[in-house]
Amino acid sequence: MDKFVQIEKVGMTFDTKQGKYIALRDIDLTIRKGEFVSLIGHSGCGKSTLLNLIAGLTRPTSGVLLCANRAIDGPGPERAVVFQNHSLLPWLTCFENVYLAVESVFAAKEPKARLKARTTQALELVGLGHAMHKYPGEISGGMKQRVGIARALAMEPKVLLMDEPFGALDALTRARLQDELMKICEATHATTVMVTHDVDEAVLLSDRIVMMTNGPAATIGEILAVDLPRPRDRLALAHDAKYMDYRSAVIEFLYAKQSHPLAA
Amino acid sequence: MTAITSCEAPAIEKVGAGGPAKLQLPSPPAATPAPAHLTGPSSTESDAAVMRPALGIIRPYRSLLAAMRPALGIILPPVVGLALLIGIWQLATMNGGSIPTPGKTWEAAVKLFSDPFYRNGPNDQGIGWNILSSLQRVGIGFGIAALIGIPAGFLLGRFATLSRMASPIISLLRPVSPLAWLPIGLLVFKKADPAATWTIFICSIWPMIMNTAQGVMRVPQDYLNVARVLNLSEWKIVTKILFPSVLPYMLTGIRLSIGTAWLVIVAAEMLTGGVGIGFWVWDEWNNLKVEHIIIAIFVIGIVGLILEQTLLLLAKRLRMES
Numbered sequence: 001m002d003k004f005v006q007i008e009k010v011g012m013t014f015d016t017k018q019g020k021y022i023a024l025r026d027i028d029l030t031i032r033k034g035e036f037v038s039l040i041g042h043s044g045c046g047k048s049t050l051l052n053l054i055a056g057l058t059r060p061t062s063g064v065l066l067c068a069n070r071a072i073d074g075p076g077p078e079r080a081v082v083f084q085n086h087s088l089l090p091w092l093t094c095f096e097n098v099y100l101a102v103e104s105v106f107a108a109k110e111p112k113a114r115l116k117a118r119t120t121q122a123l124e125l126v127g128l129g130h131a132m133h134k135y136p137g138e139i140s141g142g143m144k145q146r147v148g149i150a151r152a153l154a155m156e157p158k159v160l161l162m163d164e165p166f167g168a169l170d171a172l173t174r175a176r177l178q179d180e181l182m183k184i185c186e187a188t189h190a191t192t193v194m195v196t197h198d199v200d201e202a203v204l205l206s207d208r209i210v211m212m213t214n215g216p217a218a219t220i221g222e223i224l225a226v227d228l229p230r231p232r233d234r235l236a237l238a239h240d241a242k243y244m245d246y247r248s249a250v251i252e253f254l255y256a257k258q259s260h261p262l263a264a
Numbered sequence: 265m266t267a268i269t270s271c272e273a274p275a276i277e278k279v280g281a282g283g284p285a286k287l288q289l290p291s292p293p294a295a296t297p298a299p300a301h302l303t304g305p306s307s308t309e310s311d312a313a314v315m316r317p318a319l320g321i322i323r324p325y326r327s328l329l330a331a332m333r334p335a336l337g338i339i340l341p342p343v344v345g346l347a348l349l350i351g352i353w354q355l356a357t358m359n360g361g362s363i364p365t366p367g368k369t370w371e372a373a374v375k376l377f378s379d380p381f382y383r384n385g386p387n388d389q390g391i392g393w394n395i396l397s398s399l400q401r402v403g404i405g406f407g408i409a410a411l412i413g414i415p416a417g418f419l420l421g422r423f424a425t426l427s428r429m430a431s432p433i434i435s436l437l438r439p440v441s442p443l444a445w446l447p448i449g450l451l452v453f454k455k456a457d458p459a460a461t462w463t464i465f466i467c468s469i470w471p472m473i474m475n476t477a478q479g480v481m482r483v484p485q486d487y488l489n490v491a492r493v494l495n496l497s498e499w500k501i502v503t504k505i506l507f508p509s510v511l512p513y514m515l516t517g518i519r520l521s522i523g524t525a526w527l528v529i530v531a532a533e534m535l536t537g538g539v540g541i542g543f544w545v546w547d548e549w550n551n552l553k554v555e556h557i558i559i560a561i562f563v564i565g566i567v568g569l570i571l572e573q574t575l576l577l578l579a580k581r582l583r584m585e586s
Contacts, residue, residue, distance in 0.1 A: 057489055075492040087486040091508040100504060104494045155494070 005031040010063030038202040041212030080152035122154035142173035405464025413472035421480020442467035456536035468521035479513025
């Protein structure tokens with residue numbers, strides 16, 4: 001399955017009070033199965049819009065999106081989303097939050113004990129076995145985000161979509177979660193699309209980095225294939241020449257070719 | 265005629281009871297120190313007058329007082345406030361007039377509450393029965409309003425078209441005094457009791473509809489996106505996402521509704537009669553037992569306070585759980 005997610009001639013126009021706003025135009029992108037793709041660009045470049053289009057949360061005004069050769073016509077558990085602000089339900093425990101997802105996907109074909117086992121397994125995968133029965137209000141931001149990831153992974157999605165999953169975390173927690181995410185993706189061979197504005201994060205995690213031009217009417221500027229062997233180690237890569245090249249290529253794109261809209 | 269004499273006679277009696285000495289002289293100075301040294305709100309003015317010569321005894325307790333200062337800071341102001349109210353009441357009424365003094369009201373209250381559940385026919389029942397039947401009316405009217413208002417609020421919050429349809433009706437009917445609905449109730453139900461319940465219903469439904477709808481509209485889009493990605497059934501959306509996030513708004517609506525219902529019941533019962541605290545107030549007015557009217561005011565206030573505090577407590581507990 002070489003073309004797992006296909007995005008063909010997709011455009012997105014919003015109707016606003018000031019008239020039509022073209023957010024995205026002419027997006028063409030194909031994602032392979034098991035690939036890790038990052039979407040990077042300045043704020044307002046429509047990278048989150050593109051992710052929502054793949055999720056099916058918004059419908060494109062033109063073009064077609066396919067997942068495993070089927071048109072994406074709405075959101076669903078086969079394309080699980082890890083939301084920017086974790087979006088856990090505060091009145092449910094971590095376990096119940098994940099269980100809600102597991103239940104909606106597997107309840108039809110599996111007994112309750114199996115559903116519970118799946119939930120526990122997902123939480124243990126992100127290292128939260130000990131905090132399963134706590135409420136989101138009782139745990140740290142990093143832990144909440146891990147529950148969000150566990151919830152998404154527990155659904156065994158075809159594609160894992162992440163909207164700046166670590167954006168709200170401090171640098172140390174972020175690094176630890178990036179390492180964990182790399183391990184999880186390698187273990188599960190998840191096809192992943194991640195929105196980020198962190199250059200290091202993009203280079204460290206991605207197989208390809210999709211760099212987007214500035215909005216309005218944003219589109220894909222360049223695509224950079226990151227050819228670094230896995231498993232990757234952030235300490236070893238810190239002085240790796242190839243890593244530095246990739247890093248400067250992204251920075252070059254962001255700050256020279258697409259200088260920040262406010263600076264322009 | 266007879267009513268007026270029966271009202272004034274006790275007032276004179278009281279002056280005799282308050283201080284056996286020569287009328288005015290002991291009372292005014294006693295009224296001033298009373299609030300400062302009273303420790304319990306239950307003590308009456310006449311008690312304070314008796315305590316006055318014993319002022320010197322207070323001095324050894326100074327250090328104890330200092331130790332209790334933080335607690336006193338919380339307890340003292342409300343006590344002083346209440347004492348001031350009673351003091352002003354005493355000052356305003358001790359020279360006679362139609363309003364009874366605090367002491368006399370207290371005596372009447374003690375007598376009244378010593379046998380709250382007697383029954384001497386349909387028009388003469390104990391205060392307890394009156395309070396209970398008012399609460400029952402409020403409970404039924406409010407209960408029906410909740411059963412209709414909360415689901416209606418959910419519908420209005422979920423479907424924008426429905427909300428736009430209902431909005432002119434609600435804006436038009438909401439400011440109408442509940443008592444204007446009473447004749448309609450009497451017309452439709454032909455009986456006083458359901459008419460009073462109907463009035464409670466109609467006045468307590470609006471806050472519940474509006475707050476619930478508001479809550480539903482304010483459910484964070486993030487949660488709804490989660491529901492869509494997880495592909496939750498409509499039932500799960502309602503029970504796991506909508507209901508819990510609307511709950512605080514709903515409780516606010518319920519609290520406002522109960523408050524209004526309790527406000528309105530007195531007026532409604534005055535007009536419809538029967539057994540109930542509102543009717544009782546009117547009945548005591550006809551008997552010119554003014555001290556009973558004052559007692560009723562306190563009782564209505566205290567019951568209202570208890571209803572409100574109970575719901576606040578419930579809301580707090582639910583919020584802590586979520």
